[in-house]
Amino acid sequence: MLNYTIRRLLLAIPTLIAISLIIFLLLDLAPSDPTANLPLTIPPEVREKIRQSLGLGDPIYIRYLLWCKQFFINEPLNILEQWLGWGEGDRLRVLSWQTRSPVVDLIVERTPQTLWVVGMSYVVGVAIALPIGIISAYRQYSWFDQIGTFVSMVGFSVPTFFTGVLVIVIFSVWLGWFPSIYDTTHEVTDWESFLFQVRQMIMPVAVLALFNAAQISRFMRASMLDNLNQDYVRTARAKGLRERTVVLIHVLRNSLIPVVTVIALGVPQIFGGAIITEQVFKVNGLGQLLIISIQGGDLPTVQTLTFIFAVLIIVFNLVADVLYGILDPRIRYD
């Protein structure tokens, strides 16, 4: 398993380099202009100078290699030197064209909001999806299963920008229970402020959790149904085990194998996938950062963010495969 993991990680390096190049070339093809958001009073000659100063006059391979150097060499070295106190750690970092601040700092600033809202919604989604899937399968075609199927279909097919606006209208505008805008500057210091934090999180978390749970509960249900009719389940019953033991130990352990993989593969989406929901609820997380950067033609930020998403996807693919090997004794990678 360890050998396999190391081999996969080494293989990931050329893959990621190729991905970074593809992202760079695609972004370069896009007709975006970093000066387009600047006031119209700025004359074209000045705009051209701004573009030149951002390095857009250089050939594409120079720009790509520069980004590579800044991201792969300067950033890690800076962090290392600052930790160990060896040097200044002030090599040139990847800078955002919009804010002129280092992109990595922007990402670090915004990650907590995303993790709180989107991460929490994933945890909540998984936590409700698994029991729903298990019960739906065990009581197939019961009213619980029928309602579960209906809610899943709705949750899966209705986009979050619709459900998001809907809950804002109902719970913020009509009922006034929850704030419609997520306040990022809010700090949890005491019980009161903690309650406020919970209240402002409820709507975005609920909207995203519904979406996540819909998908995962379907997987869970299908996988349980696959296993419930297997011969080994009959054997377990013939041994006189409690029904609870039969379902929650024998069947569940087998059913979780594919579901855990799906859950692991879904984790990268936490970081990149909730762009729309973050917009609806004004959560200034990573998704929102990506949107602003795209609108402003801020290529270094878009490039870096997209690349980090790619890294996460590759890492969690590997995590899913390793988990599969751990859960299923029939799978051996070495």
Place this chain on the structure above:
Amino acid sequence: MSENGAAVLDVKDLRTVFETGQGAIHAVNSVSFDLKPGELLGVVGESGSGKSVTMMSLIGLLGTTAAIVEGAHVNFDGMDLLKVSEDDLRAVRGAGIGFVFQDPMTSLNPVFTVGFQLMEPLRNHMGMSKAAARSRAVELLELVGIADAEKRLSDYPHQFSGGMRQRVMIAMALSCDPKVLIADEPTTALDVTIQAQILELMKELRRKLGMAIVWITHDLGVIAGIADRVMVMYGGQIVELAPVIQLFENPQHPYTRALLQTVPSVRGSRTERLRVIEGQPPILFSPPQKCSYSARCNHAFDRCLSADPKRIRIADGHDVACFWDPETGGPRDE
């Protein structure tokens, strides 16, 4: 049938009906038999004749499907299994009545070690500590002839061959010293040499442990070799029940006679073609109103189509459900 008071298992008028989308299917129709201590009762019949369903109905193994099991009584160990609570029935499964299934490749749970699966009934029914269950599991594996038992406890089912897995299944069924062992085609999925080994093992275990065995099979050769009495099933009914020698020497029911003729002889000149029983076994959408074999029977006459023959005693321990008398070639006098 219950003239013998010492019977370990006494079944009277057992009926099983499956509720399906196409209507109710009467899989077991008024089956009565008993099993004496230490006896080996062979159950033969073609696929769909209700052999397995009868035995699974006895201990509530059809639970999750839409099966309705009714009857006069199923007496085992001083209880009526049709009337006891689900918890009591569960205590009988695995402890009082052991079950060995047909396909050893799928009957064991692939994600748990063989040791875990062996120890489950021991800890569940006999309340053994982990250490005690472990040493008993080693004993059991040695009993069924698995070498290096201690080590193999931590192996997974896929690390065993088919024959070895069936040995594990047998060890599991025997773990709590059951009074009755129900073996549902235990050698059908195995190749001939392994089949012979398993048969030898069962004979030896029976000598050592003295439990009563119900052996379901469609292999008449196997039955001839090991059974004390044989029960022939057709259309969810017992059509003939006789001591093994009686049955082979003096078969009464046309179906039994036809079954015996389908066994090719390895001695003498080769017959032109293998003998077959023409037609298909019936699917009963209502309780039988006529002889269910009449459609395929060469000797059927009017009465066979108007009434379902009851089982009549023709010799000591030999009864048959047929209106036709092979001695006279005409209707049987009652």
